[in-house]
Amino acid sequence: MSRSQRTAAFIAGRLASVVLTIAGATLLLFLMVRLVPGDFTSVMLGPRATPELRAQITHDMGLDRSMLEQLWLFTSRAATGDFGEDVVSHRPILDIVLDVIPNTLALAFSALALALVVGIPIGVIAALRPGSWLDNGLALLSISLITTPTLVVSVILFLIFAIGLHWLPVAGAGDPGDLVDRLRHLILPSVALALGWVGYISRLVRAALLDTLAELHVRTLRAYGVSEYRIVGLYALKLALVPVVSILGIGLGDLIGSSVVVEIIFARPGIGSLIFNSIAQRNFPVVQACVVFIVAFYIVANLVVDMINALLDPRIAAGRG
Amino acid sequence: MAISLRDLSVDYTLPQGTAHALRGVSLDIRKGQMLGLVGESGSGKSTVAFALMGLLANNARVTSGTATIEGRSFDLTKRNATADLRGRGMAMIFQDPMLSLNPVFTIGTQLCEVLRRRAPGSDRKTRVAMAQDALAKVKLSNPQRRMNQYPHELSGGMRQRVVIAMALLSEPALLIADEPTTALDVTVEAQIMREIIGLRDRIGCAVLLITHSLGLVTEYCDAISVLYAGEKLESGTVKEVQRQPGHPYTRMLFDCEVPIDCERHADASENRFTVIAGELPDPRQRPPGCIFNGRCDVSFEDCAVIDPGDYPIGNHAGHSARCLRLQTP
Numbered sequence: 268m269s270r271s272q273r274t275a276a277f278i279a280g281r282l283a284s285v286v287l288t289i290a291g292a293t294l295l296l297f298l299m300v301r302l303v304p305g306d307f308t309s310v311m312l313g314p315r316a317t318p319e320l321r322a323q324i325t326h327d328m329g330l331d332r333s334m335l336e337q338l339w340l341f342t343s344r345a346a347t348g349d350f351g352e353d354v355v356s357h358r359p360i361l362d363i364v365l366d367v368i369p370n371t372l373a374l375a376f377s378a379l380a381l382a383l384v385v386g387i388p389i390g391v392i393a394a395l396r397p398g399s400w401l402d403n404g405l406a407l408l409s410i411s412l413i414t415t416p417t418l419v420v421s422v423i424l425f426l427i428f429a430i431g432l433h434w435l436p437v438a439g440a441g442d443p444g445d446l447v448d449r450l451r452h453l454i455l456p457s458v459a460l461a462l463g464w465v466g467y468i469s470r471l472v473r474a475a476l477l478d479t480l481a482e483l484h485v486r487t488l489r490a491y492g493v494s495e496y497r498i499v500g501l502y503a504l505k506l507a508l509v510p511v512v513s514i515l516g517i518g519l520g521d522l523i524g525s526s527v528v529v530e531i532i533f534a535r536p537g538i539g540s541l542i543f544n545s546i547a548q549r550n551f552p553v554v555q556a557c558v559v560f561i562v563a564f565y566i567v568a569n570l571v572v573d574m575i576n577a578l579l580d581p582r583i584a585a586g587r588g
Numbered sequence: 589m590a591i592s593l594r595d596l597s598v599d600y601t602l603p604q605g606t607a608h609a610l611r612g613v614s615l616d617i618r619k620g621q622m623l624g625l626v627g628e629s630g631s632g633k634s635t636v637a638f639a640l641m642g643l644l645a646n647n648a649r650v651t652s653g654t655a656t657i658e659g660r661s662f663d664l665t666k667r668n669a670t671a672d673l674r675g676r677g678m679a680m681i682f683q684d685p686m687l688s689l690n691p692v693f694t695i696g697t698q699l700c701e702v703l704r705r706r707a708p709g710s711d712r713k714t715r716v717a718m719a720q721d722a723l724a725k726v727k728l729s730n731p732q733r734r735m736n737q738y739p740h741e742l743s744g745g746m747r748q749r750v751v752i753a754m755a756l757l758s759e760p761a762l763l764i765a766d767e768p769t770t771a772l773d774v775t776v777e778a779q780i781m782r783e784i785i786g787l788r789d790r791i792g793c794a795v796l797l798i799t800h801s802l803g804l805v806t807e808y809c810d811a812i813s814v815l816y817a818g819e820k821l822e823s824g825t826v827k828e829v830q831r832q833p834g835h836p837y838t839r840m841l842f843d844c845e846v847p848i849d850c851e852r853h854a855d856a857s858e859n860r861f862t863v864i865a866g867e868l869p870d871p872r873q874r875p876p877g878c879i880f881n882g883r884c885d886v887s888f889e890d891c892a893v894i895d896p897g898d899y900p901i902g903n904h905a906g907h908s909a910r911c912l913r914l915q916t917p
C-alpha cells in the first residue's frame with residue numbers, strides 16, 4: 268500500500284470505531300440517567316403535584332412506557348437528530364442544546380488554545396536548562412496552577428477583574444450580534460479554564476522533551492552543529508508533542524467537566540450550565556441530549572487528536588507507532 | 589599531522605565513585621589516512637570520540653587533553669571547546685543507524701539542516717539539490733524519492749548511508765566513525781566501508797575508525813592504536829604492528845586468543861577468561877604498574893610495580909608499545 272492508502276485505511280478504521288463508541292456510550296448513558304434518584308415530576312411540581320398532573324407529564328416524557336420501548340424511541344429519534352420536545356419550555360430539545368453549544372465550544376477551544384500557546388513555550392524553556400533556577404521556578408508556577416481548583420481560580424479572577432477593577436464584564440456570554448462584546452465576555456472564563464491546563468501542558472511538554480532529548484538522533488544533530496534552540500524547539504519538540512497530544516485527547520473530557528464550573532460562576536449559557544440546571548430539575552431528556560453531544564464531541568476530538576498525531580509522526584499512520 | 593590528540597584523560601562521576609575511563613591517550617592521524625582504534629567493549633573507544641566532538645555525557649569530566657586539528661589547538665578540558673568544529677571541521681558516523689536519525693522528519697529535512705551550518709546563506713533549493721547530490725554520491729538508490737521519505741522507510745544500511753551523506757555534506761577535516769558497521773548485517777559491512785573510504789578520498793579528510801574488529805582494521809586502515817581499559821597500549825602502522833606486535837595484548841589479539849568481537853563471537857566470549865586468566869581492572873581503582881598485568885602471560889615482578897612508558901619498536905617511527913619488556917636497559 269502507498270502512504271496515502273495507508274492513511275486512508277487508518278482514517279476509515281478510526282471512523283468506524285467512532286460510530287460504535289457513540290452507539291455504546293448512548294446506551295450506557297440512557298440506562299444511567301434512569302438510575303438517578305428522584306423524578307422530574309415531583310422535583311418540578313413540588314408539593315403542588317396532583318396525580319393527574321404527574322401522570323400527564325410522565326406520559327409526555329414517555330416515562331410510562333417500558334424501558335426497551337423508551338430506549339428504542341430515544342435511539343431511533345436521536346439518530347435522526349430528534350431529541351423530542353422539552354416539557355418545560357415546549358421547545359425542541361435539539362434547539363435548546365444547539366443554542367448553547369457554540370458558547371461552550373468557544374470557551375473550550377479558546378481555553379485550549381490559550382493553554383497550548385502559553386504552556387508549550389513554558390515547557391520548552393524549562394527543558395532547555397533542566398535543574399536551573401528558571402526550571403525550578405517554572406515548576407513551582409506550573410504545579411501551583413495545576414493544584415489550584417478551577418473553582419478557586421474562577422472566583423479570584425471574577426472578584427479581581429470583574430468586580431474589583433471593572434475591566435471585564437461580570438456575567439453572561441455577551442450580545443449575540445456584537446463580536447467584540449462576546450470576546451470580552453469570553454476572556455475571564457477561558458483564562459479561568461486554561462490556567463490549570465497551562466501548568467499541566469508545560470509539565471507534560473517538559474517531561475516529554477527531556478525524554479526525547481536523551482534519544483540518539485538528538486546526538487546526531489548536535490554532532491553536526493545544529494543549534495540547541497533548533498534541536499529543542501523544532502526537532503525534539505515535534506516528537507515530544509505526540510504523547511502530549513495523546514494526553515490532551517483524554518483530558519478534553521476534563522476540560523468540558525471544568526467548563527460546568529466556569530459557566531455557572533460566570534453565569535454563561537453553555538452545555539455545562541444546561542446540564543447542571545437540567546439535573547437539578549431531573550429533566551432527563553435534556554440531560555440525555557446534552558450528554559450525547561458531549562460524548563460525540565469527546566470522540567470527534569479524540570479522532571482529531573489521532574489525526575494530528577498521525578501527521579506529527581508518520582510511523583503512526585504506517586501502523587508502526 | 590592533520591589531527592593530533594594529546595594526553596586525553598576522562599573521568600566519569602558515578603554514585604559509587606569516579607571511574608577513570610581514559611588515561612593519557614594520544615593519537616595522530618594524517619590527512620587522507622584512516623586510523624583504526626581497536627579495543628574491547630568498554631575500553632573507552634567511544635569516550636575518545638565524544639571527547640573530541642565535545643559530546644560527552646553530563647557526568648563526564650575531561651581532566652587533560654589537547655586536540656590539534658588543521659593547525660588550531662583546542663583545550664578539551666573546556667566543555668564545548670570544539671563546538672565550533674561540529675558539522676564543519678569534524679563529522680561523525682554512529683554505531684546505531686536505526687536510532688541516529690529523527691523519526692518524524694524526512695531524510696531531506698535532516699540533510700538540509702546540516703547544510704544550514706555548512707553552507708550558510710544558501711537558499712532552500714540549493715540545499716535540496718546539494719543534499720540529493722550527496723545521497724547519490726553515497727550510492728543510495730533513487731535519491732530524489734529518498735529525500736521525502738522518513739527514516740522508518742529505510743533499512744539500517746540505507747540509514748547509515750544517509751548519515752554518511754551528512755558527513756559528506758559537512759566536508760570535515762576529521763571524520764569519526766564509531767563502529768559504523770557493528771549494528772549492520774555483515775553483507776552491508778563492505779559497502780558501508782567502501783562509502784566511508786569514498787568520502788575520505790573525495791574530501792581528503794583524516795578518518796578515525798573505531799571498531800572492535802581487527803579484520804576491518806587490517807583491511808581498511810593505514811594505522812592502528814590499541815586501547816585497553818582506557819590506556820593506549822600500542823600504536824603504529826597496520827603493517828608494522830601486524831608484523832611485529834610489541835605488546836602482549838596486541839599479540840593475543842592478532843593470535844585471536846582474546847575474542848575482541850564479543851557480539852559476533854558470543855560463543856567464544858564464554859571461555860574468554862579461561863584463555864587468559866584475570867579480569868579487566870576496576871576503572872575506579874587503577875592498579876599500580878602495567879594495566880594489563882593481571883591478564884598478561886609474560887609478566888615479571890617489575891610489571892606490578894613500575895608504570896611502563898611508551899617504548900619505540902624497531903627503527904620504524906611511530907611504532908611504540910607500553911610494555912616494560914621493550915625498555916632498553
Ligand SMILES: Nc1ncnc2c1ncn2[C@@H]1O[C@H](COP(=O)(O)OP(=O)(O)O)[C@@H](O)[C@H]1O
Nearest residue numbers: 600609628629630631632633634635636645647
Ligand atoms: N555516561 C557514563 N557514565 C559512567 N560511565 C560511563 C559512561 N559512559 C561510558 N562509561 C564507562 O566508560 C568506559 C568506556 O566506555 P566507552 O567509551 O563507551 O567504551 P567503548 O566505546 O570502547 O565500548 C566503560 O567502562 C563504560 O562503562
Ligand SMILES: [Mg+2]
Nearest residue numbers: 633634635767
Ligand atoms: Mg562504543
